Amino acid sequence: MSDDELSRTFAALADPTRRAILARLAEGEATVNELAEPFDMSLQAVSKHLKVLERAGLITRGRDAQWRPCRLETAPLETASAWIDRYCAHWSDRFDRLEREIRRVQHEEGQEQA
Amino acid sequence: MSDDELSRTFAALADPTRRAILARLAEGEATVNELAEPFDMSLQAVSKHLKVLERAGLITRGRDAQWRPCRLETAPLETASAWIDRYCAHWSDRFDRLEREIRRVQHEEGQEQA
């Protein structure tokens, strides 16, 4: 596989196990054992998947005694999404949706003030 | 590789040659020879890349005499982008990025790569 950043990101996303891991991490940090639990696969296999995700910059790992908690990093996801968006023709739709979302958030913030 | 739709899409995007092909097709239909021209690679290799893209639903191919014009299909791109967006929480950042991207594209209106 090519080793440029976008290629690494997309390749990392091209596996349902890894996507499930990312989905799990979106809810918060987790250890390797916790991440491996749902899968019918060896711990070592999951560890390899995590290495792929780490190389792609999609996760970072801390150290807490013998545990290596994994944390989701969204920067490469944003780069990948930006690449895709350039070739999705529906600019105005997306723009409208985002504009609505922002107005909604701003409105909520205003209400919180009162 | 796993054969579900998202996996096929991301796997197809995980190659710079295929991303360049999609970028080219975003400017309009093209034949296999036209698509192969920029690459230092055999026509057959490009044909294989097109087959991957076709299996992922990212392109469709017509028939015009002995030519097989390729056309970009954005539906899987939108699905992929939607998956990513679910895990990128940074709406306002995205908004800024999109706004910048739109201005950039409106300015350039032309020659660029994957």
Added chain:
DNA sequence: ATCGTATTCAACCTCTCGGTTTATCAACAG
């Protein structure tokens, strides 16, 4: 020091990817 738990490393296997070359198919032009 020893044991248990969390994680990784190393070796191995099988299958797919991305490329090649050679041969073949399909459609026009003469």
Added chain:
DNA sequence: CTGTTGATAAACCGAGAGGTTGAATACGAT
């Protein structure tokens, strides 16, 4: 029919993905 051009098919190859098992490492608890 023959020849040419556009495109695909088939067979092959080296490298890497994704999984396994077994050993090694790192740290905490006893």
